[in-house]
Amino acid sequence: MTFLYNKGAIGSFMKKMVFSKKRFSSKPSNLGYYSKVFVTCSASIVCAAGIVIGATLAVLHVNNTNGQGGGSDPKLSMIMSEADSSVKASNISDMEADSEALGLAALMGEDHATEAPAVSDNTSTTLTYTSYRVKKGDMISLIADAYNITTDTIYSANNTITNSRLIQPGQYIKIPSMSGILYTTKKENETPATIAEKYSVDAERCALVNNTDLNAPLKMGTTVFVPGAEMDWETKLEINGDLFKLPLHSYFYISSRWGWRPDPFGSGRRSYHGGIDMACPKGTPIYSAKAGRVVSTGYSNVYGNYVIVSHGQGYKTLYGHMTRILTSNGAFVDTSTKIGLVGSTGASTGPHLHFTVYKNGKSINPTNVVNFAKR
Numbered sequence: 001m002t003f004l005y006n007k008g009a010i011g012s013f014m015k016k017m018v019f020s021k022k023r024f025s026s027k028p029s030n031l032g033y034y035s036k037v038f039v040t041c042s043a044s045i046v047c048a049a050g051i052v053i054g055a056t057l058a059v060l061h062v063n064n065t066n067g068q069g070g071g072s073d074p075k076l077s078m079i080m081s082e083a084d085s086s087v088k089a090s091n092i093s094d095m096e097a098d099s100e101a102l103g104l105a106a107l108m109g110e111d112h113a114t115e116a117p118a119v120s121d122n123t124s125t126t127l128t129y130t131s132y133r134v135k136k137g138d139m140i141s142l143i144a145d146a147y148n149i150t151t152d153t154i155y156s157a158n159n160t161i162t163n164s165r166l167i168q169p170g171q172y173i174k175i176p177s178m179s180g181i182l183y184t185t186k187k188e189n190e191t192p193a194t195i196a197e198k199y200s201v202d203a204e205r206c207a208l209v210n211n212t213d214l215n216a217p218l219k220m221g222t223t224v225f226v227p228g229a230e231m232d233w234e235t236k237l238e239i240n241g242d243l244f245k246l247p248l249h250s251y252f253y254i255s256s257r258w259g260w261r262p263d264p265f266g267s268g269r270r271s272y273h274g275g276i277d278m279a280c281p282k283g284t285p286i287y288s289a290k291a292g293r294v295v296s297t298g299y300s301n302v303y304g305n306y307v308i309v310s311h312g313q314g315y316k317t318l319y320g321h322m323t324r325i326l327t328s329n330g331a332f333v334d335t336s337t338k339i340g341l342v343g344s345t346g347a348s349t350g351p352h353l354h355f356t357v358y359k360n361g362k363s364i365n366p367t368n369v370v371n372f373a374k375r
């Protein structure tokens with residue numbers, strides 16, 4: 001199919017959008033409006049992958065269970081995990097106190113959160129938790145400042161916060177009484193001493209905070225609180241939604257977002273869209289969204305010419321509908337590597353890149369890990 005640029009009403013609509021590009025891209029705060037505008041033309045240039053996506057994804061999931069480096073960084077998987085590992089942690093002494101605080105906060109209602117904390121102490125060896133109810137307009141950085149702890153501390157203690165843009169008023173978050181992060185041991189016989197060394201923090205204090213001995217071997221999978229430790233760079237990027245770069249470096253617009261959407265073929269049913277569709281002229285170069293290794297290339301009826309890149313930490317990205325693939329299986333790529341050119345192969349109604357981000361085999365909303373406002 002040819003690019004719809006010059007055809008009829010859709011063509012003129014798109015021209016208008018191209019004309020407006022600078023205005024939108026220079027003001028990230030307009031992104032919401034920007035996306036909304038394009039919903040109206042989302043039927044024009046999208047992939048039709050949603051209709052048959054169940055079967056296709058099942059195949060991809062099988063691929064994803066192999067060699068994706070899952071679990072190589074428990075901190076990351078802990079943060080992404082839905083299970084609340086901090087509650088399971090046997091070495092955190094004050095979880096009962098925390099639950100009480102949570103109940104108390106609920107009874108106290110909205111105003112509870114505004115009270116100045118009396119507990120933060122970044123030299124103490126006694127770890128306690130209080131709970132904070134998020135208010136409208138709150139930001140993690142301001143909450144952290146109010147409690148005299150690092151933002152890392154809050155992210156680490158609350159693995160339900162996977163993205164800094166996603167805290168909701170009314171949500172309760174745990175506030176540790178000191179700065180530090182949760183760490184889950186990756187192998188047998190790690191000790192407070194070895195963990196403290198890894199994070200370059202005071203080993204004695206690390207042992208005391210966790211009520212254990214400096215050289216006491218910990219069972220694999222034990223979660224400890226590492227006072228004074230900061231998250232690694234990758235985890236921070238992930239939380240800030242900057243883990244991946246945009247796979248298109250030139251102009252595009254979002255013609256279909258991730259999630260449930262009306263069937264692009266107009267059956268009236270809703271279908272699940274596992275990625276984001278980025279419409280742009282045929283031949284636009286596609287770049288890997290993060291450094292990684294190409295684990296699959298080929299043709300499918302749904303995605304046309306596609307490339308899948310594995311990035312470690314359980315992440316994979318898929319790029320579909322390419323007119324040409326410019327990489328090959330096993331190739332190491334980074335964000336400056338052209339891996340293909342935009343096309344309309346497979347189930348597609350016009351030139352666009354279908355971009356999926358997988359975390360541990362499940363597609364996640366790309367806008368949580370790529371900053372689409374930054375362009």
Ligand SMILES: [Zn+2]
Nearest residue numbers: 047276277354
């Ligand atoms: Zn798509």
